[in-house]
Amino acid sequence: MRHRKSGRKLGRTWEHRKAMMRNMARSLVEHERIRTTEPKAKELKILADKLVSLAKENSLHARRQAYAVLGSHSSVQKLFDVIGPRFQGVSGGYTRVVKFALPRPGDCAPMALIEFSVGAPASAA
Numbered sequence: 668m669r670h671r672k673s674g675r676k677l678g679r680t681w682e683h684r685k686a687m688m689r690n691m692a693r694s695l696v697e698h699e700r701i702r703t704t705e706p707k708a709k710e711l712k713i714l715a716d717k718l719v720s721l722a723k724e725n726s727l728h729a730r731r732q733a734y735a736v737l738g739s740h741s742s743v744q745k746l747f748d749v750i751g752p753r754f755q756g757v758s759g760g761y762t763r764v765v766k767f768a769l770p771r772p773g774d775c776a777p778m779a780l781i782e783f784s785v786g787a788p789a790s791a792a
Contacts (some may be wrong), residue, residue: 670762675710680750688714689736695762696742696750700782704771708764715781722751750783760784 677684691711694701696718703711718736721729725747734743754761767778 674713675706677706687739691780692718693737693739693742695781695783696737696746698725700780702767702778702780704748704754705764705766705777705779708779711781712762712764715762715783716759718746719750719754723754725751753783757784 672781677687679687687707688711691701691732692714695711695715711785712737718733721733730743730747732739733746737743737746761784762781763784765780765782769778770776771778
């Protein structure tokens, strides 16, 4: 039985999946949008939203937790100084996954774009 075992396996071992998600999270923070397959983007969305929640706290402990995932001082600095303040008034939904109409030419895998949302919504005044 597979009870309480959340997350997609993506056809990889646990170590490979962990390394791939860390690399993709670092690329997403660095470039603010990346193109990948749809299942990978949906899994990355979970991790990226948790990182933005850490960035909104902006404490030393949160920076160390983000560094444990990202492994790059420049990525952590950008996450906390640029991306975190952008979502200060927002309570969730920091990333979005946009599906492409055409699949990948080689293996027909469904492709998607994952990016950070625009940030705080405009006031209605």
